[in-house]
Amino acid sequence: MTKALILVGGYGTRLRPLTLSVPKPLIHFCNKSIVEHQIEALVNQAGVNHVILAVAYQPDAMIDALHHLESKFGIRITCSREEEPLGTAGPIRLAKDLIVENGDDSDSFFVCNSDVICEFPLKEMIAFHQKHGQEGTILVTKVDDPSKYGVVVAEDDGKIERFVEKPKEFVGDCINAGLYIFRKSIIDRIEPRPTSIEKEVFPVMAAEGALYRMKLQGYWADIGQPKDFLKGMHLYLDSVDKKWKKGQIEHDDEIPKLAKGDKFIGNVLVSESATIGDGCLIGPDVTIGPNCRIDDGVRIQRSALMEGVTVRSYSWIDSSILGWESTVGKWVRIEGLTVVGQDVQINKECYINGAFILPHKGINNSIHTSGTIVM
Structure with missing residues (x-):
């Protein structure tokens, strides 16, 4: 065919x-x-x-x-x-x-x-x-x-x-x-x-x-849609893990290698060009794209970071998707199926719960109400 x-x-x-x-x-x-x-x-x-x-x-x-x-x-x-x-x-x-x-x-x-x-x-x-x-x-x-x-x-x-x-x-x-x-x-x-x-x-x-x-x-x-995107990510990473464990690898370039080490829990996929600081805990079910920078003490789980994302020290990210070239300040907490567009700047110590933030926005205040759209 x-x-x-x-x-x-x-x-x-x-x-x-x-x-x-x-x-x-x-x-x-x-x-x-x-x-x-x-x-x-x-x-x-x-x-x-x-x-x-x-x-x-x-x-x-x-x-x-x-x-x-x-x-x-x-x-x-x-x-x-x-x-x-x-x-x-x-x-x-x-x-x-x-x-x-x-x-x-x-x-x-x-x-x-x-x-x-x-x-x-x-x-x-x-x-x-x-x-x-x-x-x-x-x-x-x-x-x-x-x-x-x-x-x-x-x-x-x-x-x-x-x-x-x-x-x-x-x-x-x-x-x-x-x-x-x-x-x-x-x-x-x-x-x-x-x-x-x-x-x-x-x-x-x-x-x-x-x-x-x-x-x-x-x-x-x-x-x-975002919820299913993250669910599919979990299923894909679980499948990759099982294939490596069973030795069912036919194309080495097709099946990625999952991250291993003290910084990782469960199935985590990290681009080779990404950097992760000391004292971080990443996973389960996380993908970190090319040229991402994760500073010290960051906690990430059940989330996807697109290329070029920066997460400053001691921030927490759960069940969210962060778009390209966005920056998360220090001591930020993001959760509740938040989706962040391209080039968004989230200021230090903000709390973001289930928000949809359009590209090129600066966020200086917390967002407590799930479903909020920042235009």
């Missing part, structure tokens, strides 16, 4: 204020852009050599990022630009000429939702797709409370019978995980207009017996 279409057209409103500075797919998740996680898996596991990005928001920034990723992975990356939001199926039709262009003899292609982070069992998906021989394969994941989702109901062999939206009675516990393999013939099912693949395309395919599901073994998360 040589091609993959990644759906990156959303505006990323749920991850604001981070997406006010950087398109959502380029935000670093565990020190690597979200889209790079997906491209890396597509290249290393499935042999994809042409990635198509369905882009609507901040296309120039996405295009600028392509050159680095093309060079790094030795593949071709192109953009299919939406002039208007086309839903989850419309971008597939829009990219038709790129998907079916001459010289590509592959019958099928991948489609990925850019919010998804998981184990990416792409080799297994290809084998399953080829075995059943039908038009489409959906990756599904098991959830504890299916009443909150659209449930995929299928036979034992994986043939999908129907989809049930937020069922009041139990009909199954598997939901769409946002990763697909399709034959190119699916393009002709999609009209050139905003279209939902879940509501308009999949039910017809299922009725024809042309759609199968494969169950995901391992973690999965939709990381499109």
Whole structure:
């Protein structure tokens, strides 16, 4: 399989204020852009050599990022630009000429939702797709409370019978995980207009017996909002830890090494260019990006620090995301799912609880009320 279409057209409103500075797919998740996680898996596991990005928001920034990723992975990356939001199926039709262009003899292609982070069992998906021989394969994941989702109901062999939206009675516990393999013939099912693949395309395919599901073994998360971003970070770091312990490492450059030592508790990922002072306690579930500076006596847990963040001495950070080049003063306490945008300066001895702080702001007073937006 040589091609993959990644759906990156959303505006990323749920991850604001981070997406006010950087398109959502380029935000670093565990020190690597979200889209790079997906491209890396597509290249290393499935042999994809042409990635198509369905882009609507901040296309120039996405295009600028392509050159680095093309060079790094030795593949071709192109953009299919939406002039208007086309839903989850419309971008597939829009990219038709790129998907079916001459010289590509592959019958099928991948489609990925850019919010998804998981184990990416792409080799297994290809084998399953080829075995059943039908038009489409959906990756599904098991959830504890299916009443909150659209449930995929299928036979034992994986043939999908129907989809049930937020069922009041139990009909199954598997939901769409946002990763697909399709034959190119699916393009002709999609009209050139905003279209939902879940509501308009999949039910017809299922009725024809042309759609199968494969169950995901391992973690999965939709990381499109802060709470789920941090949950996905926990699941990813836990998966990395288990792989190292079991020796299941196929690509040393793909699986990062976790930080070890007296300063760290649980699973922590620290960029090689970051510095951490004396008397710090970091973890569990923390990622610290490139060129971050953590001064003495800092406590950080369940949080993500983007590139260039500075945390001054004796500050406390819990369950929060700090944007690029932001500075946290001495003796600051940040908690309650706070999200700090780019280049924010938080003065010493402030208390921040569950706030959303837009880029380039200076914070001189405490914020006690959760949900406060600083514009």
